[in-house]
Amino acid sequence: MNSTIKDKKQFICHSGGATGADTYFEKIGEKYGVLTKAYSYKTASHKSKNKVEISESDFQEGINRIEIAAKTLKRKTYNKFMPLLSRNWQQIKNSNQVFAISEICKRPGLEYVAGGTGWAVQMAIDNRKDVYVFDQEQDAWYKWSYGKSKFNVLKKVPTITETNFAGIGARKIKENGIQAIKDLYEASITDYKMKQLIIELTEKQHGKMITHLKRGTALSINSESFSGFEIRLCSVDGNLSSWVEVEMLGMIDLGEVNWDIKEKN
Numbered sequence: 001m002n003s004t005i006k007d008k009k010q011f012i013c014h015s016g017g018a019t020g021a022d023t024y025f026e027k028i029g030e031k032y033g034v035l036t037k038a039y040s041y042k043t044a045s046h047k048s049k050n051k052v053e054i055s056e057s058d059f060q061e062g063i064n065r066i067e068i069a070a071k072t073l074k075r076k077t078y079n080k081f082m083p084l085l086s087r088n089w090q091q092i093k094n095s096n097q098v099f100a101i102s103e104i105c106k107r108p109g110l111e112y113v114a115g116g117t118g119w120a121v122q123m124a125i126d127n128r129k130d131v132y133v134f135d136q137e138q139d140a141w142y143k144w145s146y147g148k149s150k151f152n153v154l155k156k157v158p159t160i161t162e163t164n165f166a167g168i169g170a171r172k173i174k175e176n177g178i179q180a181i182k183d184l185y186e187a188s189i190t191d192y193k194m195k196q197l198i199i200e201l202t203e204k205q206h207g208k209m210i211t212h213l214k215r216g217t218a219l220s221i222n223s224e225s226f227s228g229f230e231i232r233l234c235s236v237d238g239n240l241s242s243w244v245e246v247e248m249l250g251m252i253d254l255g256e257v258n259w260d261i262k263e264k265n
Helices: 021-031 056-073 079-093 115-126 175-192 203-222
Strands: 012-015 035-040 051-053 097-102 104-107 110-113 130-135 140-145 150-153 164-169 195-200 230-236 241-247 251-256 258-263
Touching (some): 021 175, 056 115, 079 115, 079 164, 097 115, 130 175, 203 251
Antiparallel strands (some): 104 110, 140 150, 230 241, 241 251
16 A cells, blocks of 8 residues: 555554553554554563463564574574563564664664664564664654665655554653654544534523423433434524524524534544
8 A cells, every 4th residue: 555544443553562662652543543452472561451462372483583683683692581572573473564663773784773672673674564763863764775774764754554563662762752653643644633523602502402402301201202312503604603403302593602623632
């Protein structure tokens, strides 16, 4: 897919449930209707409500992928962290795009991502996934180039274009890292940001509406029928005059009102 997904129900964020970037990907994504799968392997401190416990076969598969990544990263002392590192493979395996919040590091002949996030990113590169990293130190998004074997800086915020993506990153997330996650979701799901219709009623108008609805409810009960109600906002002459009508076993006019449409926080 080459364009932003238009149905927020399609998005699945594969993550780890850790403090920091993982948690922000999960919580901010929830506001946009994104489902998160937070993988774990016997981690008692894992608190995500979207926890997915991986199997022993998943764990062993992850070990194999970590050992491949270790050769590229030239890291040797990692076995004691294997329960956390191995579960990272499920984040990558189940994703077509990877978005990470961390820091890009360089040494002769190699560009890599710092810390534990670096293992997941390297496994993604080993498996030729689309990899994007927000470098908190450089305050910019980068994309991995398979042609040049390096991270190229992006001029604008990337977008999620795949149903399954990984949202991962550093435990020590900074304010610009949090904003980067917000910007990513906003750029990808902007068509589905909710708005609020606000209608202002006076105390008298509100009381009149409640009285009418209670009367309608009582009539419905007495007649053993079920009637809903309808609230109509009416407007003429380019909002020069607006009023509200309430229908429930009869219609009442509440009179003129002020109204507005605003972004939902």
